[in-house]
Amino acid sequence: MFTLLKQEGAARRGQFETVHGTIQTPVFMNVGTSAAIKGGVSSIDLKNELKTQVELCNTYHLHVRPGDDIIYKMGGLHKFMNWDKPILTDSGGFQVFSLAKLRKIKEEGVYFNSHIDGRRIFMGPEESMQIQSHLASTIAMAFDECVENPAEHSYSKASCDRTVRWLERCVAEQK
Template identity: 80%
Template sequence: MFTLLRTEGHARRGIFETVHGTIQTPFFMNVGTAAAIKGGISSIDLANELKCQVELCNTYHLHLRPGDKIVRQMGGLHQFMNWHKPILTDSGGFQVFSLAKLRRIREEGVYFQSHIDGKAIFMGPEESMQIQSNLGSTIAMAFDECVENPAPLDYVKNSCARTTRWLIRCQKEMQRLNSLEGTINPHQMLFGINQGGTYDAIRVSHMQEIAQLGLDG
């Protein structure tokens, strides 16, 4: 639940309540890509000394090492990290962009080569949701394509349309996973990602499409 406390211009101040605790907005999200902050900062220090409210972890990297199924066996990311506040997991969609030389994008999903050992990997909307469900994060991000900037107008249009189709598949799979007995976090939320490159009109229309789906964010 999000409670709006105050607005000033385009800025807003609010309280975001989750199953893993309350987040005061706006907020800075510490990035613990592989379930840890670089530099030797412990989860205890993050919570008690730095007053971190939420951490971000990376679906693609955790899928490769140590493996999302291992994290699930250990009780999910919260137990694995000894972090008991909210966690957001990104979907792996950014790796569609950053690993451009190691991937092929198709309607069903993306075919990767691992940046670690070259192993063949496939990730689509359903696989991304399954991995994030195994991780048990508070917020799961939808699987999307992050295009390079600038990119041709027609490509961006087609990419956004595909990202919307993927989002609908993510939503369906998330609902299925949350209904299963034994799911680590049956209250896992799904957020859509607004794409559209540098084209304002496409970004606005894509945002409107996302808003119509009734997602958590």
Template identity: 50%
Template sequence: MTSSFRFSLHATDGKARTGLISTPRGDVRTPAFMPVGTAATVKAMMPESVRDTGADILLGNTYHLMLRPTAERVNRLGGLHKFMNWDRPILTDSGGFQVMSLNDLRKLKEEGVTFKSHIDGSKHHLTPERSMEIQRLLGSDIVMCFDECTPYPVEEKASLASMQLSMRWAQRSRDAFGDRPGYALFGIQQGSVFRDQRAESAQKLRDVGFEGYAIGGLAVGEGQGAMFDVLNYAPDMLPEDKPRYLMGVGKPDDIVGAVKRGVDMMDCVLPSRSGRTGQVFTRRGVINIKNARHLDDPRPLDEDCTCPTCRKYSRAYLHHVFRSQEIISSMLLTWHNLHYYQELMAAMRGAISAGTFAQFEADFLTMRAQGDIEPI
């Protein structure tokens, strides 16, 4: 294992890239999908099961962990890795996105954000410096700058002010992060859907200097078309020799489209949240397990899937336990969804290495367009 944080590119195919992020806690193969472990757990999954799906890295949530059980408590108990029994890399977001979503519970100033806890109404103050302290106490391997996630839709003037505030906070985050060998700090590009603002943001981040760069302010309601329009140029504005992370994305076709445009890392609650609500991702699109068509179906969710859910359980059983609100339903459907996402990432890594990404994308879209297998 390396004692430092490094990124190496292994192959490119068009703008799509495959490579390796090396950290003291292990390697992350890119393109990488990071399952979301908001409150120090990927809901309905054991950590070893998450690893078995092929995940190299998890995402933890600064906002939620600072409120409960508190970063100080996690630190006293040996850090987030030990606390949640995950010995591989962890990325923590900075809390900026959650603070945006608390619009009516927050006050935003140059210094930082004052907000009320959604749990008990208690008052908290989050600044770039405090965000860095919390993430240091948690012990995450990849730390995100504290930023304001610009909402959508937004007027150009408001977007510019928000982006420039985030860039000032990026410098303060860098200063507060300090010198921490083996750990990485990622800057976050903002600028909504405005190309000149994205360019200004990218340049300011490059001037500060980070171990990796994220594309923020997307997947916040702008739709796939607008997101892809931004991704046609935004990743190219960021350093080629550093990882590029698209925050909060997404659906399988969002992910393939993002990788095609030069993105290396993604995260989303979708596979785990969908598992708990009966939505299943397969090569042939989305299955709704609560539908009556599955009631007597002895077939697996996906004949070609190697996950334990597909190897051992029928659609009829999965329909039954979901309708009965049994806990095993969330476990099995989440496991399958996470397995599918990691299988998708592995297939893209293989296609990029082989120089066949365009064919992979065409096959992926053709298969999804077919829809689910015919009912019995």
């Protein structure tokens, strides 16, 4: 549940209640791409010293390595990374952009070659939701296509339209 606490012009402050705790907004989200912060910052330091409210982890990278099945068997991301606060997992959609040379976009989803070992990976809206469910994140994001900037208007429009169709499939998968 989101509660708006204050608004002034376009700025707003609120709080977002989750099963793993409250997030005060606006918020800075640390990026633990592979369930850890680079530079040796521990979960204990993030929580106690840095007062981190929420951690962002990357669905595609965790699926590739160590594998969402391994994280699932270990009890989910919270146990895997020793973190009892909210975790947001991105959808894997950014890799649609960042791994442009290793992917092919189709209506059903995206075919990737792993940047680690070259193996073929398919991720569509349903697979993204299934992986995020396996990871047991607090907040799961809908699968999307991030377009490069600049991009032709026609391509951006087609991408936005596809992303809306993918969102509908993500919602259906979560039911």
